Amino acid sequence: MTRILLMGNPNVGKSALFSRLTGVQAIVSNYPGTTINYTRGYMKLGEETAEVIDVPGTYTLEPTSEAEEIALRLLDSGDIVINVANAINLERNLYLTLQLLERGIPMVVALNLWDDTRHRGVDIDLEKLRGLLGVPVIPTVALTGEGVKELVENVPRAISPHRPPGTRDQRWANIGKIIEQVQRISHRHHTWRERLADASVNQVSGGLIALAALASSFFVIRFIGEGLINYVLDPLFNNLWAPVILKLSQLLGGGGFLHDIVVGKIAGGEINFLQSFGLLTSGLYVPLGVVLPYIVAFYLVLGILEDTGYLPRLAVLMDTILHRLGLHGYTIIPNLLGLGCNVPAILATRILESKRERFIAATLISIAVPCAALQAMIFGLVGARGLEYVAIVYGTLFAVWIILGIILNHTVKGFSPELLIEIPPYRLPPWRAVLQKLWLRTYSFLAEAIPIILGAILAVNILYILGVFNAIANFTAPVVTGLLGLPKEAVTALVIGFLRKDVALGMLAPLALTSGQLVVGSVVLAMLFPCVATFVVMLRELGVVNMLKAVGIMIVAALVTGGILNLIL
């Protein structure tokens, strides 16, 4: 089968074009480095079906990060390249175009963001550009679909003009000549978006804008999350689902092995969906009633932040602080993604240039950045004791993030390169893209989390019945009770935390903990062992040795922090 590669600089709209060509939805955002792995789809090419690959963005064919190495490896496997270039700054994009042409692979150029050229005062002579490059050049607007049909018609016309290999300086000289002939720039005035763009990377106004953006994000997430819980999901569970479960409980005889697994413990005809721990009670309530509302709220806000183009600006503002942690500003993006789920966050560290940075970033994320599922449970459980306790949990995790980062910066060998990123222009988030992305992420939460949650609850019940937990509890009592000040049964939650952190926190609910103990439990649970999905992705991305190092750091950090909190609270 013909394999078509979509290649181009970061943030030129490859993923948007990919979705247009194949109908496969890919995550599209307004920052460089959204795609860190390749996505595959299929399109009709005449009578045939061709495979299309959305390749991570790369500036040159000399890779400087894991994501760019993936791009280079893919290039050897392709039959046709669709080189996606940004029409707004053609000059810089042409460097990769020339390098690709030198490879001798048949190519078509999609000149994307074509709609922006007019109001940005850029005029490109397409005929001349086609002549000089020797390949078809099609103007496109991937977000609206304009030009995509012409692009598809031109893919079979992809050719290789057999350009001789050149050196860096020769290429830049050639590009200079091409640009002189095909591009005219006219002056125009600054728009309000550009003024806002300038203000957001200024020290003072930028800081204020960042505070406002993060604070309003927090309140919007909480407002939507709580709103969905209080007005939609709790009424649904309490008024519609509870009677069904009570009926079922009667049918199963109100107790016994099967009853406890399916329905869980019911006290006095009232169902506590969080504590009963049956498959059809907690097994559905945790993912759908507690976590889902926050997943929807978080990813809606994150999607809007991503698509406006704000995140790279936040990276610039945070750069000085993150340097103290051995990272550079761009790592704020994987860290923010981690607040949703640690798995895509650790994958996103692929765009960092050095192994050292990737190790520090992945370790910090897996230890000190709680995922949305865990956060939802923290708000539900700890929040019931008062928001000040929630604040202690967050404050502690933030302090750990900073302190551990500083320690790692001083102890991990290697170098951390400096920030060098392109900052995309602000744009109003295209609502279709935002909603599509929200759906994609919510769906993958439902598809991946619910089976594991149900499995975890089944495992908990069986282990209880077999008495395994009691054995573990007695064995670990010195640490759990002596050091952390928790009842010895709390260790079961820490064990289950390896499967799902949300279920694990739910297991602390029936233990009648004091507020202080609940805070210690939440923090230790957040920091200790990553869930199995994060564990696997760390193993794959960091390798066995570094993953074990990260886990060692994790255990020490979690126990020390938990012990200190136990002494203070």
Place this chain on the structure above:
Amino acid sequence: MHRFGGRFKDNKPEADPVTLAQLKSGQSGTVVDIQGGHRMTDRLNALGIIPGKKITKASAMLMRGPVTIEVDRVEVAIGFGMASKVMVRPDRVP
């Protein structure tokens, strides 16, 4: 050595080059040299920072934070250390 330059000397048309880190916010200039290794030059070139190119410094963060410039209608943020290795000849202020 005889010093050419000085922005306000009318007999000499060009100012002395400064580093991008030293260039003032809002000021424009032309890149004259990148005093870094091959790898760094490649990365900067890839973002359009090439000798001969016109750039405008948009802003700089305090405490040796990154420098933001505009080059070819695109904003690029550059870490302070790297910005200290990019030599720019400031435009004359009329």
